[in-house]
Amino acid sequence: MKFRNTAVPFLLITILSILPLINIFLTDKLVHTHDGLVHLPRIAAYFKALQDGQFPVRFAGDLNYGYGMPLFNFIYPLPYLLSSIFLFLGFGLVGTFKLTISLSYILSGLFMFMFAKEFFEDLKRAFLVTIFYQFATFRIVEITTRGAFGETYTYAFLPLVLYGITLIFKKFYRRGLVITSLATFLLIISHNSISLIFFVISVGYILFFAKRKKDLIWAFIAVSLGISSSAFYSLPAILEHKYTYGDLFMKDVYLNNFPSFKNLFTPNIINSPMFWTGNVPVQIGIPHVLTVIFSIFIIIRRKIDPTIKKILIFSLFIFGISLLFMSPISNIVWRKISLLRQFQFPWRFLSGIVFSTSFAASSFLSFSFFKKKWIYLSLIFIIIALSIPFWQTKEGYDQIDEKYYWNFPLNTTYYGEADVIWSAGPAKSYPKQRVEVIDGSAVIKGFSKKSNLHIFEVDAKSNTTLVDHTQYFPGWRAYVDEKPVEIEFQDINYRGEIEFKVPKGEHNIKVIFTETRLRLFANLLSLFSFIAIILIGVASNNFKKILRKYRS
Template identity: 30%
Template sequence: MIDPYRMVFVNLVSSILLLSGILIYRYIYPKRKINLFILLALISILPVISIFRSGTYESGDFNIHIYRIMSFYDSLRERNLMPSWASELNATYGNPLFIFNYNLPYYFISFFHFLGLSFITSMKIYLGLVFYLSGITMYFLVKEITNSKLGAFVSSIFYLFSPYHLIDVHFRATLGESTIFFLAPVLFYFIIKFIKEQRFKYFVICSLIMGLLFLAHPLLATVFLGIGILYILFRDLRNKSYKSTLLQLLALLVGATASIYVWISFILYTPYMFKLSVSTAVSDLQFYPFTQLIFSPWRYGLLFQGPKGELALIMGYVQIFVIAMSIIMIILKKIPKKIQSDYIFWIFLCIFFIFMMHPLSIFIWKYTNYQFFNMVIPYGRLSLAISFCISVITGYFTLSFSDSKIKKKFIYILLIITIGSTILNWGHRRVIPQINDSVLRKNVWISTITEGTTAYFLNNKWADINNFWFSALPEKHLEIINGLGTVQEIKRTSTKHTYIVNAQTPIEIQENTLYFPGWSLSVNSKNNLIYPGKRGVINAKLPAGLQKVELSYNDIPVYRFTKIISVSTFSILLIAFVFSLFPNIKRLTVLSFKNFTSKP
């Protein structure tokens, strides 16, 4: 049986078994209500089963992340607890990947590997875990804002089986976005708890979760930071409660500060980064095909990935129906007054994000950073925010629409369609069991070239656009390009390269490492000037004589300082959280917060 058909068959059988179990339970215990949380926990397993097929994914970013994590793990083993330089990538010339790339998932996957699991298995466990837990976090969020278990259950199903969510986990294998799917509901859950109870521990937790969002994916964390700020302002304006607004906003900003080293790098290193020639003409902005947000062109609209790896980032057919019904219900004033303003807020936000993905929004985008546009819109990343908004909307829709048994049955029919219509997408179409860690390890050095100029900012400004990444291993790590002499390599780690050079004449050397701020050269323990040579590789001039040459990497002082800020802020937040758990201290912190926010 061909792998994709086998996968669908297993998914179908698993679904039938679960459905049969539910029917049997209802038959044996007709008067007992099914625990919706337990049912959610069981349903959440269905799209995860296929992840654990043997082998690696045929397409997507799965292998790219494995290569990066291998380099990340090797750097951790060298006691670089906050790695910056990926030495094995780019044909061992290296690049500053870990300065710019999100790293939270890499720490967890590295930990799983440290426990003895393969990199492939570790990554699959991480993807499966954050997917599974994302439904649970959405359940608790919607239950908190609607006080409805049914609404929370329906929202969680919509969230789990959102086409973009399935695409992220199974087709793209994007670790950062998958983590955001898990963390975003956690953030808003604690924002609401903080708004309601004004407890110090919720301030701390909001800051911690906001910081983790930035460590997971700075770009999308910025989007959710904006949503969080708008939501806080909306709630406080609606309730006419402004005493703690600044504290609520401060909690988010403290979280952003705690992760400063992740996002500040794009500002600090701008003078040295390669600048891709991107047109800034408004007419040249490329939007994601809007029709593919509505309908997928493959398998009658039921498959979200094409034969060549193309993706249709659709919002979901039932999801679109719920949005349309919600708008109609708002116009006809069929929404309970208690939830009307919240309902409208999330509908407005959802429509806004949909609009921002349509070419008509070009008049807004022309006032923003073009690089930001090119990182968000062509890849359809705002679909994650849309999926989040729709899931929250679904909770309110369920609360408004389930006031009779017939309507509740209709809700359950929508759930069955939501789950069933995505079954072809509960796993990557093909895995390759012949590829294991050892095979991938051999290809780490050449992996960067397959990325092209997508991550152009990882190269320096002296790079050759026609030969952007190195495609061949250097014959020697250190070469004499002018003059006479001999070289003996003594030691090489990711951040320190040591040689003994015997120069018969003054020489010019090329150390086959990408030039980037932070690298420095010492000759017989004295600093020596380095400069970028051909294709941005480190060059230097040495005098005649026998000398110990040591090239080492250390973060530039200002970037090192941002790491200190991040570690210090996270440490203080964790200590504050632990202290807030003790009854006596908790009482004091609650009192102090009330005193601080009370009117004089």
């Protein structure tokens, strides 16, 4: 099988990637997934915060029964930012969720092909590797069973990072740096934990395949710029995590989510729940298991090209490490390392296996048997066919009242990831009044609320204490007639709420959510990093123009 036009495989990958998504769009209902119903109110909350002028978005003002919460200070922002584009274009919440998650899947195929084509310089190998990547069982499960909104985007941006690094290895230094930096940035803001797995893979790829010291330097500068570009999100998410209940409630989640080897390796061609772990199909998949077997056989028994051998060793190393972290043997490591516990589910390391086995799938073409046109096409067909049982959800569909999710009362987290430690936990009902007089005598009027700004007037008959029924988080400030006043947030009767004093008289009150010094520093670090990336990109283009002019 030969591709006479490089555009043909891109088109084929797009068409084939649409196939598992068709069921999603055959109904106006929402496919019932583990997380789908959580993402709808988050999409709505993020969009409303953008409309209120928040950027970066950090505080979801209407969730948690109107008390609000710093949800987006900790939750990956990229899928919600992209969702806002679809909402702006007029799509509803359900349509937006479907389009956003589907876009991630299509992009992952296109970016994987770009990387594989650049790396192998062989369209046939690149296409095979991409099909393995797209139709790995767990890739489909992430969409149709889990509704993993952010994780699906990490699968798109890992190959884009590797594509940029490969350009650096081929001495396209500035172009490679720009692509690698931007792709690393997008990877990090796509998902908290899976992005870390893929980041480690990216670093391993640099160390394993760089041939020159200059390549190493440029690649690590590119990755570093990507990290610093994401500082607006990653620094507060890491350093302000101590203010939440996350560590307390997530510390033991991993214990019941180690998949058995039986569930991982048993062919589950009908997607039987018998081989699930925690309601999740965790099969590696027949083609991908065969890839591992072939890879080991080739390394031991055959004389092969050193580059292919390097690919297989690299892939098998990732496979082995991923398998180790999914095994109960690694329990002691999970128990000792709090960062690892943030992954929640050991089977998330299947993402590493998906990539490593797909990358190693080029080993099939080390056998002349698989190079035959009809054998090659049959292999492609079998890979896709074996994934079909996972295209259809086992949980059915949900009829969605979108108005409810636009005004969602709960907090959308499972393990206290964004519940602040000085509160009494998630709210249980709406407050009777948004602002309440708890000491003294006063009349409140003209109350206006945005997610990040509350404005009202107070006619205080005496010195008065007010409580704004909003969950306090560093950054909230109160002003009386434009003058800052101290906020108390540890009153035992109003735990974690914004409390402040107002003197006697008529006053204009403003309660506003602002950036702390840490967040302001993180924002500036991101801004300057983007400027550096742009300048490098512009310098690259100008240099090429000067060079062409000189040659002419």
